[in-house]
Amino acid sequence: MSVARILRDSPEEYHAVKALSKSGMDELLRCPAKFKLMLDNMGNGDHEQTDAMLCGSLFHAMALEPDAVGERYAKRTHPGNTKAGKEESKAAAEIGLSLVLPKMWADCEGMAAAVSKHPLMVAAHRADDFMSEVSIYWNEGPVPCKARIDAVATLPMFGLCAIDLKSTQDSSPGAIEKSIYQWGYHRQAVWYRRALRAVGMNAHAFALMFVEKTPPYVVTA
Numbered sequence: 260m261s262v263a264r265i266l267r268d269s270p271e272e273y274h275a276v277k278a279l280s281k282s283g284m285d286e287l288l289r290c291p292a293k294f295k296l297m298l299d300n301m302g303n304g305d306h307e308q309t310d311a312m313l314c315g316s317l318f319h320a321m322a323l324e325p326d327a328v329g330e331r332y333a334k335r336t337h338p339g340n341t342k343a344g345k346e347e348s349k350a351a352a353e354i355g356l357s358l359v360l361p362k363m364w365a366d367c368e369g370m371a372a373a374v375s376k377h378p379l380m381v382a383a384h385r386a387d388d389f390m391s392e393v394s395i396y397w398n399e400g401p402v403p404c405k406a407r408i409d410a411v412a413t414l415p416m417f418g419l420c421a422i423d424l425k426s427t428q429d430s431s432p433g434a435i436e437k438s439i440y441q442w443g444y445h446r447q448a449v450w451y452r453r454a455l456r457a458v459g460m461n462a463h464a465f466a467l468m469f470v471e472k473t474p475p476y477v478v479t480a
Contacts, residue, residue, distance in 0.1 A: 263397035263457040270316070270407070273394045275302035278403040281447045288443075314363050314472070318426055321371035322380075323391040323410060332357050334364045366472055370426060373476035374468060379414065383422060386412035397457035406454035411462070418463035421451040430469040430479040438469070 277298055279287075287294040308316075320328050333351055335358040337344035351358050359367075374380050383389055389412040396405050410422040427438060439445055448465035455462045470478045 263395070265393055265395045265455075265458045265460075267390075267392060268394050270392075273405065273407050276396065276403075276405055277301045278396065278405040279399075280405050280407075281443070281450045284446060284450070285443055308357070310363070313357060313359065314367060315426055317357075317359055317363070318367040318370050318470075319392070319409060319424060321367050322374045322424060325371075331355070332359055334358075335360050366476075369474060369476045370470045370472065373478050374424060374470050377468065377478045377480060379422070379466060379468065379480045382414050383410055383412035383420075386414065388413050388419075395454040395458055397454065404454070404457075406451055408451050408454070411455065411460070414464070414466075417466075419455070419460060420464040420466050421448075421455060421462045422466045422468060423447065423451070425467060425469045426472050427469045428472060430471050430477050432479070435467075435469055435479060439467070 283294055283297060286297050317328070317332050320331060333356045335344070335347065337347050339345070339348060339358075348358060375384075389410065391410045392407070393411060394405065394407045396403070398404060408421050409424050412420060412422065414420045423444075425438070425444075427434070444467060448467075451465055452462045466480055468478060468480045470476055
């Protein structure tokens, strides 16, 4: 990975690359042994997808890549513990679809719709240089690095901007301040702008868009 590059690859391809990322830095700060375990597990495909991870990935797809939703996800029509449900799960697995409960599907649709109506996202989609779900790979000295950015676009009054979507229980300003510190989003802002500079794109701003997981799906950018 000596040459910095930006591309649209799949989440699976991105996560399989052994490199330092923002989430890797979080583990490194907690304990180097935890980061080593994370690095060793990259690419083995054994990590289990939790409901929270499924909800987050479906929400991002609906908000940023709606045309690809049907290729990755389907709404579950039968309870998973019934014969019909087990057959449905087997059929979905054979073609690589993740089944989603109707309640989660509806909430993700609500979140995606709320985000799409926000002025920041409206402006981003109108930008000629709008890109979504892009991966950047580069080196910091001998250290391979990576970042996966939800969206990049030139926005009025801000210039080139990296945009990251976050689902949350509370998008009030006070709760957001706590989330930024708790989850290290300040490090993410620096990391994403650093990644973009590595490929010759000087991002002047980093925008976090928080959307609540329940109606009325309040959005705070």
